Amino acid sequence: MGGRGEESGVGDSLLEVDRFASSLDAEAARYWSLHRTRFEWLANFACRCAPENGDYRLLDVGNSFQTVLLKAVLPYSQVDTIGFFDHRFAVGECSRHIEMDLNDAYDVSRWPKLEGDGYDLIVFAEVVEHLYTSPEQILNCLKSLLRPNGRVLLQTPNAAALKKRLRLLSGENPYELIRLDRTNPGHFRELTVADLRRYADRCGLQVESVWMDSNLIDGKRFDRVCDHISRWLPGPLRGGISMSLRLV
Numbered sequence: 001m002g003g004r005g006e007e008s009g010v011g012d013s014l015l016e017v018d019r020f021a022s023s024l025d026a027e028a029a030r031y032w033s034l035h036r037t038r039f040e041w042l043a044n045f046a047c048r049c050a051p052e053n054g055d056y057r058l059l060d061v062g063n064s065f066q067t068v069l070l071k072a073v074l075p076y077s078q079v080d081t082i083g084f085f086d087h088r089f090a091v092g093e094c095s096r097h098i099e100m101d102l103n104d105a106y107d108v109s110r111w112p113k114l115e116g117d118g119y120d121l122i123v124f125a126e127v128v129e130h131l132y133t134s135p136e137q138i139l140n141c142l143k144s145l146l147r148p149n150g151r152v153l154l155q156t157p158n159a160a161a162l163k164k165r166l167r168l169l170s171g172e173n174p175y176e177l178i179r180l181d182r183t184n185p186g187h188f189r190e191l192t193v194a195d196l197r198r199y200a201d202r203c204g205l206q207v208e209s210v211w212m213d214s215n216l217i218d219g220k221r222f223d224r225v226c227d228h229i230s231r232w233l234p235g236p237l238r239g240g241i242s243m244s245l246r247l248v
Contacts, residue, residue: 159190163226
């Protein structure tokens with residue numbers, strides 16, 4: 001990957017978003033605190049992918065804190081969003097939002113039609129597990145929005161993490177019930193690295209890199225202990241997956 005020397009800029013931007021998060025409600029501020037390390041990693045990845053010529057177009061699936069952070073650390077780049085719009089995380093008049101229920105990706109006629117150029121990087125972070133439509137259809141939809149050699153950065157919880165395996169062994173279901181709120185239904189299906197590799201292969205996307213981590217600071221004592229232990233264990237036992245998919 002190419003990119004710019006951006007780490008100090010990400011650090012400064014994190015402090016900006018810290019202040020922004022503190023102005024929101026307690027639940028949103030807690031979410032930022034829980035995912036802060038993941039957001040920092042994501043922002044550094046986006047900066048490393050940035051071309052030297054400055055023509056950099058990003059699409060964020062589901063605008064949230066990472067949208068604000070990406071715009072702060074890459075102020076001269078185009079940062080657009082797709083999905084359900086959350087007005088709290090709007091990032092400027094020059095940015096475009098594509099309103100879409102990603103579950104509608106099952107129907108090709110509902111895919112967005114871009115008027116101009118595609119995107120260098122699509123951030124698909126902590127979303128796929130909330131969708132009931134097959135990831136194959138959703139990835140094909142996102143693939144249609146990429147520039148040549150563009151990337152999708154996919155982040156999602158690991159369905160086979162240590163804490164989930166231990167809960168299953170104890171007879172407890174590690175996955176929550178589907179919620180009543182259709183706009184925030186919880187997790188329909190969590191995935192493993194092997195699952196994601198199969199979907200990528202079916203979509204003609206190259207798996208460029210895979211990272212496994214346990215960066216989330218969960219409020220439950222059991223999960224915190226498991227996440228801490230899993231940092232020293234093989235990747236498949238860790239809590240989170242980050243995967244870079246390349247259009248070739």
